[in-house]
Amino acid sequence: MVSFTSSSLCLLGCLISFPLVEGASVRSSCAPGWFFYKSHCYGYIRQKQPWAAAEFECHSYGHEAHLASILDDAEASILASHIAAYQTKIGVWIGLHDPEKNQRWKWNDGSLYNYKAWKAGEAKNSVNGGYCVVLASGSGFKKWKNSACDVGKHFLCKYKP
Secondary structure, three states: OHHHHHHHHHHHHHHHHOOOOOOOOOOOOOOOOOEEEOOEEEEEEEEEEOHHHHHHHHHOOOOOOEEOOOOOHHHHHHHHHHHHOOOOOOOEEEEEEOOOOOOOOEEOOOOOOOOOOEOOOOOOOOOOOOOEEEEOHHHOOOOEEEEOOOOOEEEEEEEOO
């Protein structure tokens, strides 16, 4: 019984001594391998898929999951750090796209398109039909770059549990 009490006190002491990072949660209902940040679960999928197939795979996780929308600098930094821990060379699909091909970018989860992190000169559609958006590897995954939607890329899913 003494060892149980000692272990419990040690655990309690550790929890008191080390505060949680802002937005982090001890308890979340994220899918295995996903992480929780500010009320959302994120999954970085390291298999190459075209944009539409990546969006379809995000849906397969349920919870109304979509390719990730990125709504502020703090969220962008957390996601960039997470991706860079796994790789540094392959662009990563996010949920921003131009479905009507008229330079009116939209988040596929319905979020407002207020925050913008375009790489210089990238907000306009490219000659190659860049109507979908990746986190650019050359920017440490902090800047956006348009890309042809049929190219296979890693992708980032997001849902609210």
